[in-house]
Amino acid sequence: MSYARFAVYYLPPDGALAEFGAAWLGWDCVAGRDTVRPDVPGLDDVTMTPRKYGFHGTLKPPFRLAEGTHVEGLKLAMSQVAQTCVPGQSDGLAMTCLGRFLALAPVGDTFDIARVAATCVEALDTFRAPPDAAELERRRKARLSERQEALLQRWGYPYVMEEFRFHLTLTGRLPVDQIDHWSETARTHLPPLPAPFVMDEVALVGERQDGRFELIQRYALAG
Template identity: 35%
Template sequence: MRYAIYYTPAPDSPLASDAGRWLGRDAFSGEMLGAPGGLAMPSEQWQGLVAEPQRYGFHATLKAPFELRHGQTEAALVDAFDAFAASVAPFGIPEVILGQLGPFFALVPAVVHAPLQAFAASVVETFEPFRAPLSDADVARRRPERLTETQRENLTAWGYPYVMDEFRFHMTLTGPVEDDLAPTILSELKRRFSRQDGQPLAIDGLALFIEARRGEPFTIHSWRPLGLPAHSRKILP
């Protein structure tokens, strides 16, 4: 079993709906939704594009997937997750846009937003006591020879290269896209995410994801609104 702490929008939000339709999967329920209607590409091509983000569920990584450290329990992790979410006030990203991180398309902040960077760092630090050390195989999968020195240090210290100063918030929408297809894919995404492209984004909740077995789809164990104590919030699974 692996766990991850991600930002994902509230289940009843327009962004969750648009992302679920695009990726063909609802990470809250685990339901497969199939290819979206009106695709400007063959469904087989779409499936190849979304296969990886579909498995992980729509999200932005804060605490990357981890196994529990010896002596820790899921119940203790859930309690800590609930307490952390209640302790943090919601805030907003002034503008998110459709952009590329290397060959991948994602929703990203238009500019680096300091409160978001600080929030992400606090998630990494708060839940570090729950993370088991990476196995040699997990380290090798990160291709440390291709990482910068800082990224390798992060991998050793935090189990993930892209944290702290290396963190870049992104909500992945595709796998790798070939250069000649990029304009077509961007046009498709702009059509489907027109309600979000160039708009503010509320960081108002936090999700605990689980992967029951390696390689299986991640699903949402629980989603909690930020800044609300347990007695005053609507409880979601």
């Protein structure tokens, strides 16, 4: 299959958390298929924005392949990165609200998680085509700080390196008066969350022609 863009994700391993995320969002990016949703009124609407990405934590944001590069070379580079990258770990995961959307985020020291993400961003940068003018304009609508603008120009995305915050998205942007409701609703469906949270593998994913992302290959971190 041909893909419009690629990204590096953390995808939870097979188990209760991965099953929850796929069902909650309605898209299983590992299996590449729609899922049976929980019977929760309004769930389809509040998960519409993150659905196409699947249940994941972004490590290297979506990018188009640079001219002169190809998928097989990207896979090889991913394998080389994984062979030398040390796994990351935090005390656990907890649900939180980030900019009015709900997500699972690491608890405690997140240095190691950020290190894995920074490694992926930097080591694979030669495969990233520069963002076009339309994408730059869209990013700048968020009123970027001076540092975020510099990161956008250098890495093609404003929320990397020290501006990065790892999270697994559960909803789109919520009205303020619905945050508590959806927080409680999500908690009633969440399985026990990992403690500690260990990131010992990463995944290369691709954006299909229908705009949805799916798994291409997982890579164990063996550094």
